[in-house]
Amino acid sequence: MTGSIGPDRLDAARRAFQESFGAAPTHLVRAPGRVNLVGDHTDYNGLPVFPMAIQHDIAMVVRARDDGRVRLVNLDPVVEPVEFDLGASIPPHPAGHWANYAKAAGQALAPASRGFDAAVSGTIPQASGLSSSSALVVACALAVVHASDLEIAPLDLMARLAEGEHYVGTRGGGMDQAISLGARAGSATRIDFDPLRLTPVPVPADWRFVVAFSGVRAQKSAAAREICNSRTRECAQAFASVARRIHLPDLARTWREMTARTPLEDLLLAAHRMLPETLMRRFRHVVTEADRVDEAENAMRAGERAAFGRLMIESHRSLRDDYEVSCAELDELVAIADRAGADGSRLTGAGFGGCVVALCDADLPEAVMDRWAHEFYRARGLEAEASEWVFVAEPSAGASVTPL
Numbered sequence: 325m326t327g328s329i330g331p332d333r334l335d336a337a338r339r340a341f342q343e344s345f346g347a348a349p350t351h352l353v354r355a356p357g358r359v360n361l362v363g364d365h366t367d368y369n370g371l372p373v374f375p376m377a378i379q380h381d382i383a384m385v386v387r388a389r390d391d392g393r394v395r396l397v398n399l400d401p402v403v404e405p406v407e408f409d410l411g412a413s414i415p416p417h418p419a420g421h422w423a424n425y426a427k428a429a430g431q432a433l434a435p436a437s438r439g440f441d442a443a444v445s446g447t448i449p450q451a452s453g454l455s456s457s458s459a460l461v462v463a464c465a466l467a468v469v470h471a472s473d474l475e476i477a478p479l480d481l482m483a484r485l486a487e488g489e490h491y492v493g494t495r496g497g498g499m500d501q502a503i504s505l506g507a508r509a510g511s512a513t514r515i516d517f518d519p520l521r522l523t524p525v526p527v528p529a530d531w532r533f534v535v536a537f538s539g540v541r542a543q544k545s546a547a548a549r550e551i552c553n554s555r556t557r558e559c560a561q562a563f564a565s566v567a568r569r570i571h572l573p574d575l576a577r578t579w580r581e582m583t584a585r586t587p588l589e590d591l592l593l594a595a596h597r598m599l600p601e602t603l604m605r606r607f608r609h610v611v612t613e614a615d616r617v618d619e620a621e622n623a624m625r626a627g628e629r630a631a632f633g634r635l636m637i638e639s640h641r642s643l644r645d646d647y648e649v650s651c652a653e654l655d656e657l658v659a660i661a662d663r664a665g666a667d668g669s670r671l672t673g674a675g676f677g678g679c680v681v682a683l684c685d686a687d688l689p690e691a692v693m694d695r696w697a698h699e700f701y702r703a704r705g706l707e708a709e710a711s712e713w714v715f716v717a718e719p720s721a722g723a724s725v726t727p728l
Contacts, residue, residue: 335401337384337445341385351727353384353442355462355463356720357381359679359717360681362613362636362670365609367499372517373499381448384445388471390438392437406422410430416492425492429489446460461488461489481624485505499515504722510719510720527719539713558603562606588612595607606647608642612638613641640671651669664684664688665684703722
C-alpha cells in the first residue's frame with residue numbers, strides 16, 4: 325500500500341468529515357512519513373541525506389472553502405479540533421500543539437486565500453522520529469494548494485515548506501518535506517541541497533529495512549528544541565573556524581563547497597588541530613556522515629548490502645559518540661539487531677529517542693523482529709505495543725491529492 329489508504333480507514337475519515345462539517349469531502353490528501361537510511365544532521369548544513377518514504381502516513385479527506393478559514397478534526401479522539409484563518413502572520417497555538425504544523429503550512433503559502441475543511445487520520449507513531457509532523461505540514465500545504473488553485477513547482481514547494489516549518493521553533497533542514505513530497509515508490513532518494521535535487525535509487529528486491537520504535541518519544545519540547553538548535557550553532561561555529569584554517573574563499577563558504585574542495589582527511593586534520601573537543605566531534609560527524617551518503621548511494625546501486633550495512637553501523641556510532649543524539653534504548657535496539665544477523669542498523673531521524681532502522685536479507689526480518697520482541701519489548705512489558713512499533717518499511721510513493 326504505497327499511494328492510498330485502506331477502505332476502512334477512508335470510510336472512517338468520510339464519516340468523521342460528514343459528522344463534523346455536514347457535507348461530503350471531495351478529495352483525499354496523503355503525505356507519507358520517512359525513515360532516513362544514512363545522513364542525519366547533515367541537511368541543515370547543506371549536505372546530502374538518503375531517506376526513504378514509508379507506507380505510514382498522514383491522510384486527510386478535505387473539501388475546499390470559499391473563505392480563508394481552515395477547520396481540522398482528528399480521528400484520534402484525544403486530539404482536539406482546531407480552526408484558524410490563513411494569512412501572512414498566523415498567531416501560533418502553544419508550543420507543541422498539533423495545530424502549529426497546519427499553521428506552518430498556511431503561513432508558508434501566503435497569500436493563499438482559500439482554506440479547507442479536513443478530517444485527519446494518521447498512522448505514523450507520534451514523536452517516533454518518522455516525521456509525522458512534517459507529513460502533516462505537507463498534507464495541509466497540499467490542501468491549501470488545491471483549495472486556492474496555486475501553481476507551485478515541486479522543488480519550490482519543498483523549499484518553502486522547509487523554511488515554513490521553522491514556524492514551530494526548530495531550525496531543521498529540508499529532508500523531511502522533500503522526501504514526503506518527492507519520493508518514488510520502490511526507491512530510496514538521495515537529496516542534495518543548494519540547489520535542491522532529488523535522485524531516486526531503486527531499493528534492491530532482496531533488501532529489507534526493518535524499523536523499531538524505542539518507546540522513547542522524540543519530543544519537540546522547548547528543551548529538546550534547544551538541544552537541536554544548539555547543535556546547529558555548534559556546527560556553524562566549527563565550520564567557520566575550519567573554513568578560515570583552510571583558507572576557503574568567502575564566496576565559497578558552504579559545507580558543500582568545503583567538502584568538494586578539500587579531501588576528507590585534510591578536513592579532519594584541520595579540525596583536530598584547531599577546534600575544541602566538542603566542536604571537533606560535531607564537525608567530524610557532519611563531514612564523515614556526508615561522505616557516508618555518497619558511499620551508501622553507490623552501495624545500493626551496486627546491490628552491496630554488506631557495504632551498506634557497514635555504513636549504517638558507522639553512522640550510528642558517529643551519531644552516538646560525536647553528535648551525542650542517541651540514548652540507551654536506541655543503542656540496545658541496535659545491538660540486538662546486530663546479534664540477530666542484520667547487516668547494519670542505526671538510529672534514524674534527529675535522535676533523543678524515536679526509532680532505529682536495520683537492514684537485512686529478505687529472509688531475515690522475522691528473526692530481527694522476534695529478537696527485538698523477546699529481548700527489548702518483553703523486558704519492558706511492551707509486548708502489545710511491539711505489534712505496532714515494529715514493521716518492515718515499504719519504499720513508498722510521495723504525497724498526492726486524488727478526487728474521491
